[in-house]
Amino acid sequence: MPDHTSPEHAPAPDPVHHQGERPEGTVVFDVEDLAVYYGDFRAVRDVRIQVRQHEVTAFIGPSGCGKTTVLRCFNRMNDLIDIARVEGRLTYHGVDLYDAKVNPVEVRRRIGMVFQKPNPFPKSIYDNVAYGPRTAGLAKKGSALDDIVEQSLRRAALWDEVKDRLKASGLGLSGGQQQRLCIARALATDPEVILMDEPCSALDPIATGRIEDLMEEIKEQYTIIIVTHNMQQAARVSDRCAFFTTEVNEHSDTRTGLLVEYDATETMFSNPSDERTENYVTGRFG
Numbered sequence: 001m002p003d004h005t006s007p008e009h010a011p012a013p014d015p016v017h018h019q020g021e022r023p024e025g026t027v028v029f030d031v032e033d034l035a036v037y038y039g040d041f042r043a044v045r046d047v048r049i050q051v052r053q054h055e056v057t058a059f060i061g062p063s064g065c066g067k068t069t070v071l072r073c074f075n076r077m078n079d080l081i082d083i084a085r086v087e088g089r090l091t092y093h094g095v096d097l098y099d100a101k102v103n104p105v106e107v108r109r110r111i112g113m114v115f116q117k118p119n120p121f122p123k124s125i126y127d128n129v130a131y132g133p134r135t136a137g138l139a140k141k142g143s144a145l146d147d148i149v150e151q152s153l154r155r156a157a158l159w160d161e162v163k164d165r166l167k168a169s170g171l172g173l174s175g176g177q178q179q180r181l182c183i184a185r186a187l188a189t190d191p192e193v194i195l196m197d198e199p200c201s202a203l204d205p206i207a208t209g210r211i212e213d214l215m216e217e218i219k220e221q222y223t224i225i226i227v228t229h230n231m232q233q234a235a236r237v238s239d240r241c242a243f244f245t246t247e248v249n250e251h252s253d254t255r256t257g258l259l260v261e262y263d264a265t266e267t268m269f270s271n272p273s274d275e276r277t278e279n280y281v282t283g284r285f286g
């Protein structure tokens, strides 16, 4: 997979989404007519978005509308679910992420993920962060690895709290610290993109605030996509926002998710074009 952000991949003006007043940065992901199936069930359809570099993009919408399913397409995590099938096109810097020549392991190194529930390995704080670089062969031991661990913990705003107990178990940290440890672990393989699936839903407001501040700090170096149920959080942290909803399928009792609107966050919250978005962001739709 080429590693580039060359001008030829600069975004073309988007005819459908007016994208508020935000300047148009480099497109990292271009998603066209994406649909995801689990077996015969179409879980989500009509996803068409462009994710831009050094921005936070939020996915919002009611339960079951496919936010996590779509998020998992961005680093091919759906490959790990036997019955999942992705249709449509998703490019990363112009390269089709689902091309047979693309190595999903390399994809997941460049596009890291942080999950809803902090999930440190039952290992020391140091070994949690060192795991990825060791496995990817970036650094095996010694000062090179020490540097990666320190830098990653610093970027995740955890270094000062753990620098004197790097050999202690990651499981002994508080929930918020564990989530920052997971973020440090994701940063340690030097990714370009971080996918976050409701990263604060298990955290208290103070720990949540720290993660939100952290996102603001690191977005200068990374590109972030976050799934959140929390409208205020989406409004606070994201630059652009995608609203999904569900529609009942005609011939069955099932519901399929779909993208309703994608725009600059300010526009989505103050002047959305679709009534369904307005109803959702103003709390008139649960």
Ligand SMILES: Nc1ncnc2c1ncn2[C@@H]1O[C@H](COP(=O)(O)OP(=O)(O)OP(=O)(O)O)[C@@H](O)[C@H]1O
Pocket: 038, 043, 061, 062, 063, 064, 065, 066, 067, 068, 069, 070, 081, 255, 257
């Ligand atoms: N592994 C799976 N196998 C089968 N169906 C699945 C699987 N994962 C998700 N689904 C279905 O796909 C649809 C979308 O689920 P998804 O978890 O992506 O929605 P979501 O918007 O993230 O929901 P929530 O906000 O509740 O987390 C739902 O109907 C769900 O039941």
